[in-house]
Amino acid sequence: MTGIRDEQTAGTDRRRPGRPRDPVAEQRILDAAIDEFLERGPARFTIDGVARRAGVGKSTVYLRWPDRDALLVESVRARSRSIEDVDTGSxxxxxxxxxxxxxxxxxxxxxxxxxxxxxxxxxxxxxxxxxxxxxxxxxxxxxxxxxxxxxxxxxxxxxxxxxxxxxxxxxxxxxxxxxxxxxxxxxxxxxxxxxxxxxxxxxxxxxx
Amino acid sequence: MTGIRDEQTAGTDRRRPGRPRDPVAEQRILDAAIDEFLERGPARFTIDGVARRAGVGKSTVYLRWPDRDALLVESVRARSRSIEDVDTGSxxxxxxxxxxxxxxxxxxxxxxxxxxxxxxxxxxxxxxxxxxxxxxxxxxxxxxxxxxxxxxxxxxxxxxxxxxxxxxxxxxxxxxxxxxxxxxxxxxxxxxxxxxxxxxxxxxxxxx
Amino acid sequence: MTGIRDEQTAGTDRRRPGRPRDPVAEQRILDAAIDEFLERGPARFTIDGVARRAGVGKSTVYLRWPDRDALLVESVRARSRSIEDVDTGSxxxxxxxxxxxxxxxxxxxxxxxxxxxxxxxxxxxxxxxxxxxxxxxxxxxxxxxxxxxxxxxxxxxxxxxxxxxxxxxxxxxxxxxxxxxxxxxxxxxxxxxxxxxxxxxxxxxxxx
Amino acid sequence: MTGIRDEQTAGTDRRRPGRPRDPVAEQRILDAAIDEFLERGPARFTIDGVARRAGVGKSTVYLRWPDRDALLVESVRARSRSIEDVDTGSxxxxxxxxxxxxxxxxxxxxxxxxxxxxxxxxxxxxxxxxxxxxxxxxxxxxxxxxxxxxxxxxxxxxxxxxxxxxxxxxxxxxxxxxxxxxxxxxxxxxxxxxxxxxxxxxxxxxxx
DNA sequence: GCCTAACCGAGACGGTACGTCGGGTCTTTTG
DNA sequence: CAAAAGACCCGACGTACCGTCTCGGTTAGGC
Incomplete structure (x- = not known):
């Protein structure tokens, strides 16, 4: 299941021209977002704060997520415990x-x-x-x-x-x-x- | 059940000194708040917007409700259909x-x-x-x-x-x-x- | 000659209701703007910098001047030595x-x-x-x-x-x-x- | 008089190794710069805009001119009518x-x-x-x-x-x-x- | 006919500033 | 003398450029 995150490769696995997005930045942003979320709650969750915390420019965030809400959703989604299957025999x-x-x-x-x-x-x-x-x-x-x-x-x-x-x-x-x-x-x-x-x-x- | 709204008269019907509150303002604010809420949703519900819509200064709102959330709650509560009792016989x-x-x-x-x-x-x-x-x-x-x-x-x-x-x-x-x-x-x-x-x-x- | 500054009282000298604009803030902004201008030059002259330097919110600046250029002009104009009259006898x-x-x-x-x-x-x-x-x-x-x-x-x-x-x-x-x-x-x-x-x-x- | 443009050949007319600079790009950038300048003025003149307009990567621009101002100067200089000599006889x-x-x-x-x-x-x-x-x-x-x-x-x-x-x-x-x-x-x-x-x-x- | 080096386009990167908007407070005038 | 109006400070929003960087790919001369 894909996320809400803007996809760089749209309908093709062909490499896009230009410098590729830094996958490390991606993870750093998500980690920072989770921390921000847990520390400050959803209402005081801030793109500026996430970018600062991740040591990343704001544009790097906005390149991947269209707005605050999208990042919030994605970061929560990425970390929330998935409902794993269970099999106890009965x-x-x-x-x-x-x-x-x-x-x-x-x-x-x-x-x-x-x-x-x-x-x-x-x-x-x-x-x-x-x-x-x-x-x-x-x-x-x-x-x-x-x-x-x-x-x-x-x-x-x-x-x-x-x-x-x-x-x-x-x-x-x-x-x-x-x-x-x-x-x-x-x-x-x-x-x-x-x-x-x-x-x-x-x-x-x-x-x- | 009383609302969260700050009460001007506490235990007395004696006329308080100073300029009396505009009795119309209260209702105009609530009406505007409902409209604001229905049009823009809870996240984009703003005191500024409500005050503007009600033709009222922001402090007139803050005099009655301590903050954004309180007004939001009150305005929703004031209008939401209450759970009336039912008695069908079975x-x-x-x-x-x-x-x-x-x-x-x-x-x-x-x-x-x-x-x-x-x-x-x-x-x-x-x-x-x-x-x-x-x-x-x-x-x-x-x-x-x-x-x-x-x-x-x-x-x-x-x-x-x-x-x-x-x-x-x-x-x-x-x-x-x-x-x-x-x-x-x-x-x-x-x-x-x-x-x-x-x-x-x-x-x-x-x-x- | 009036400046470019947005005028609060348009066509009337009657005092407007509400908190009046702080004349001190006005002067502090202009002073800060001059300093900013002299230190950093016109290209690196910044509204953010002026507001920070004046100890004032950005909106307080934008309440008076519509944009960066207007403030720049006004602040320069306010301080630039005027061409006084001269009379030497010949x-x-x-x-x-x-x-x-x-x-x-x-x-x-x-x-x-x-x-x-x-x-x-x-x-x-x-x-x-x-x-x-x-x-x-x-x-x-x-x-x-x-x-x-x-x-x-x-x-x-x-x-x-x-x-x-x-x-x-x-x-x-x-x-x-x-x-x-x-x-x-x-x-x-x-x-x-x-x-x-x-x-x-x-x-x-x-x-x- | 030479321009401000970075020179590829420094002190030698010997051909440098590697792919030579595209002479067409040079002209396309200058043309685009002029257009950009005339349309948007010196303050809103941007490298991004010039590169986009010229169909050229930003690095191709920065390879030739060290910064925005240099390109601005050069492009204006390249096109501005030179003060030719005059000789009318008196x-x-x-x-x-x-x-x-x-x-x-x-x-x-x-x-x-x-x-x-x-x-x-x-x-x-x-x-x-x-x-x-x-x-x-x-x-x-x-x-x-x-x-x-x-x-x-x-x-x-x-x-x-x-x-x-x-x-x-x-x-x-x-x-x-x-x-x-x-x-x-x-x-x-x-x-x-x-x-x-x-x-x-x-x-x-x-x-x- | 490869090798190497510089170029090319594209575009992501960390930053900084823009002008707007909203929250909650403070200072006037108004009734 | 409290209510009302609106300016105040603060800080986040989303956008636009800056100048730098990293890609994959092209284009020459040297070997």
């Missing part, structure tokens, strides 16, 4: 793992930033791309889990699959939204326990 | 109505704005108040629905109530997030149909 | 004084800057105003000198007056242009001596 | 021709540009070379005129020669400065008439 285990992963993701500053951007995307077309990408990732992860369950011979009420996934993801999101500030110090164990109980509850809906 | 009917209301709320620009502010509240303490208020409203609405169900003699698995509500609200939120851009033209009937099927699904979880 | 004395003044003016960095701006004015309309003003001043000064001569009863070839003045001013300008860099250390006495000899020469042209 | 005729030539030169955009550069040269050492060169040309032209007059047996007040030339050149310059904008449409005949009357006036100063 549908229940997979769903618990999946849900816990999402909860962990949302409680991480970068993950939550990604979520915020996703939320903004409904109103801000600049963010649409990253939003779609994230939604797709989550859908794919869920699909794989259920595909494996079917392969194992589990009997599943197919009509319930999509709504159940929606409920699970939604319940986790609600958790973070409603208790985000209070559960700041919740332990990993608590997270998993909560996810387990939620999964055990909705699992009944999948029985035919 | 738990199922109430939940369908409740869910449909939330879906409608989130699909309205101002309602969605309120949601975005709630999301930002996790990172921005300035928004904490409105976020808590909204969450509380939703919780209360749900609680009333279930209280009435108990009064009617319905047998409910009490342990499942909170998770089920969380799932319902979460599922609706996921709907808007994932299909927000695509379902722009979905009809009212579709909304209700979708909510009905979701409610019918999770309703099984409440049976003891 | 036409010859007056012309020597007038010519020496112009020579001194042109050899002073600010005066020369004014001259450069005048030269640029032919191509750059932004400078037209100051150019016309300077030319007019010089014309008036010469006119007064000759008016007094006529009053004293001197017989003058009227047809020669304008060309002679043109020659005198032009000769001085040529001096500065051609020897500007070399005569950096010329003394005041030298200046006057040179002007005297030129005046004595062209004075013959005024005899009827 | 001192009066020569001076009229000389003066008219200068007036025409100054009223031409490129000629005036050269003059502006000369004026800037007093403060900007980068322009010193072209300024000296122009002054020298003018001095030589005048010297030749007077040499021929002496050869023809004219009796001339030698002490008055230099000041008179200074006055003539100066008067023409003043003309352009003061009336530059207004006399835009003056005809060739008018120019010559004005020069004639000025020459006729100052000619008296040369009689011993």
């Amino acid at each position: 549908l229940r285990g997979d769903l618990i793992r999946l849900t816990t992963n999402l909860l962990r993701f949302l409680r991480d500053p970068l993950g939550y930033a990604t979520f915020r951007i996703t939320v903004d995307a409904v109103a801000n077309p600049a963010y649409e791309h990253i939003a779609r990408e994230l939604a797709q990732k989550h859908r794919h992860a869920a699909r794989r889990v259920f595909d494996r369950a079917r392969t194992r011979g589990d009997t599943i009420d197919e009509a319930a699959v999509d709504p159940v996934v929606e409920c699970l993801y939604g319940a986790v999101t609600m958790q973070v939204l409603n208790h985000g500030l209070d559960m700041a110090s919740a332990s990993e164990v608590d997270l998993e326990a909560h996810c387990t109980s939620t999964v055990d509850l909705v699992l009944r809906l999948l029985e035919p | 738990l199922r009917g109430d939940l369908i109505r409740l869910t449909t209301n939330l879906l409608r709320f989130l699909r309205d620009p101002l309602g969605y704005a309120t949601f975005r502010i709630t999301v930002d509240a996790v990172a921005n303490p300035a928004y904490e108040h409105i976020a808590r208020e909204l969450a509380q409203k939703h919780r209360h609405a749900a609680r009333r629905v279930f209280d009435r169900a108990r009064t009617r003699g319905d047998t409910i698995d009490e342990a499942a109530v909170d998770p089920v509500v969380e799932c319902l609200y979460g599922a609706v939120t996921m709907q808007v997030l994932n299909h927000g851009l695509d379902m722009a033209s979905a009809s009212e009937v579709d909304l209700e149909a979708h909510c009905t099927s979701t409610v019918d699904l999770v309703l099984r979880l409440l049976e003891p | 036409l010859r004395g007056d012309l020597i004084r007038l010519t020496t003044n112009l020579l001194r003016f042109l050899r002073d960095p600010l005066g020369y800057a004014t001259f450069r701006i005048t030269v640029d004015a032919v191509a750059n309309p932004a400078y037209e105003h100051i150019a016309r003003e300077l030319a007019q001043k010089h014309r008036h000064a010469a006119r007064r000198v000759f008016d007094r001569a006529r009053t004293r009863g001197d017989t003058i070839d009227e047809a020669a007056v304008d060309p002679v003045v043109e020659c005198l001013y032009g000769a001085v300008t040529m001096q500065v242009l051609n020897h500007g860099l070399d005569m950096a250390s010329a003394s005041e006495v030298d200046l006057e001596a040179h002007c005297t000899s030129t005046v004595d020469l062209v004075l013959r042209l005024l005899e009827p | 001192l009066r005729g020569d001076l009229i021709r000389l003066t008219t030539n200068l007036l025409r030169f100054l009223r031409d955009p490129l000629g005036y540009a050269t003059f502006r550069i000369t004026v800037d040269a007093v403060a900007n050492p980068a322009y010193e070379h072209i300024a000296r060169e122009l002054a020298q040309k003018h001095r030589h032209a005048a010297r030749r005129v007077f040499d021929r007059a002496r050869t023809r047996g004219d009796t001339i007040d030698e002490a008055a020669v230099d000041p008179v030339v200074e006055c003539l050149y100066g008067a023409v310059t003043m003309q352009v400065l003061n009336h530059g904008l207004d006399m835009a449409s003056a005809s060739e005949v008018d120019l010559e008439a004005h020069c004639t009357s000025t020459v006729d006036l100052v000619l008296r100063l040369l009689e011993p």
Whole structure:
């Protein structure tokens, strides 16, 4: 999946004329952007600050990203923990793992930033791309889990699959939204326990 | 619930000395703020713009709201449809109505704005108040629905109530997030149909 | 003669509501601009630098002057020695004084800057105003000198007056242009001596 | 007189190894520079613009001229009408021709540009070379005129020669400065008439 | 017929300044 | 004597050039 970053090579792998872009600068900018983001938050995230921190001219930044928002999205996207696949051997285990992963993701500053951007995307077309990408990732992860369950011979009420996934993801999101500030110090164990109980509850809906 | 707005008269109806506040200014600012918000979105919402639009000096705004975020919150809050109580005579009917209301709320620009502010509240303490208020409203609405169900003699698995509500609200939120851009033209009937099927699904979880 | 500076009160001496422009800031900007100009020259003269030096925000500068050129012109104009009237009792004395003044003016960095701006004015309309003003001043000064001569009863070839003045001013300008860099250390006495000899020469042209 | 342009062959006419410079590029750059200069003026004259216009890389420009100012000077110099010698058979005729030539030169955009550069040269050492060169040309032209007059047996007040030339050149310059904008449409005949009357006036100063 | 060196175009690089805009404060006049 | 108006300082925005640099590729003479 390509990023929002302006692509130097458009539709061709042929080398473009002129001095090639410095790949080191690219990484330095992204690193600086992450630091800037984590230190100052999304509102006080500044192109000037990123360029200064990266030891790079502003034009070098603007050559790659069209504006502040694009850099913000890209830098967050580049670092946010991806939703890796899970395979615990059972549908229940997979769903618990999946849900816990999402909860962990949302409680991480970068993950939550990604979520915020996703939320903004409904109103801000600049963010649409990253939003779609994230939604797709989550859908794919869920699909794989259920595909494996079917392969194992589990009997599943197919009509319930999509709504159940929606409920699970939604319940986790609600958790973070409603208790985000209070559960700041919740332990990993608590997270998993909560996810387990939620999964055990909705699992009944999948029985035919 | 009072607003965040600075109050001039604190506990007394006695006329305060000095020039009285322009009673019209308040409303003109709020109206202008709403317009500004709807036209330019939350990120490009500016005090300068609101003041200009309202035909008012910036300090007139700052006299009433401490900063940009406070005005943004207040103006959105003042206009966003509140979650009114529902009573259809059955738990199922109430939940369908409740869910449909939330879906409608989130699909309205101002309602969605309120949601975005709630999301930002996790990172921005300035928004904490409105976020808590909204969450509380939703919780209360749900609680009333279930209280009435108990009064009617319905047998409910009490342990499942909170998770089920969380799932319902979460599922609706996921709907808007994932299909927000695509379902722009979905009809009212579709909304209700979708909510009905979701409610019918999770309703099984409440049976003891 | 008013400057190019944006006028706050347009067509009325009535005090405007709101905080008035800080007259101190005005002067601090002009002083800083002069310093900036003298230290770095017209090409490296910078609004950022002036604002920094004056301890003033850039917007405070842009509130008064529309752009870099306007501030440059105004600051130079404000300080450049004006062509004061001279009255030595004789036409010859007056012309020597007038010519020496112009020579001194042109050899002073600010005066020369004014001259450069005048030269640029032919191509750059932004400078037209100051150019016309300077030319007019010089014309008036010469006119007064000759008016007094006529009053004293001197017989003058009227047809020669304008060309002679043109020659005198032009000769001085040529001096500065051609020897500007070399005569950096010329003394005041030298200046006057040179002007005297030129005046004595062209004075013959005024005899009827 | 050689230009400021970097010379490829330093002190030897021996062919240097490597690819020789493209002689066409040289001319294309100069042409583009002239166009750029005439369209945008000296202040907004940019190397980027010249290179773009000439269809040439920036390095090709910087290989030949050390910086923006040098290219500006060279391009103007290369095109500005040179002060050719004049020989009409009489001192009066020569001076009229000389003066008219200068007036025409100054009223031409490129000629005036050269003059502006000369004026800037007093403060900007980068322009010193072209300024000296122009002054020298003018001095030589005048010297030749007077040499021929002496050869023809004219009796001339030698002490008055230099000041008179200074006055003539100066008067023409003043003309352009003061009336530059207004006399835009003056005809060739008018120019010559004005020069004639000025020459006729100052000619008296040369009689011993 | 390669080798080497300088040129060519293209364009990225770190900088600096531009003129605009917005946030939140401060200083006047107004009611 | 507080409200209102608007100037204040600050600093980021995105753009445009500067003069330098690094590419891939071209064009000659020397070997």
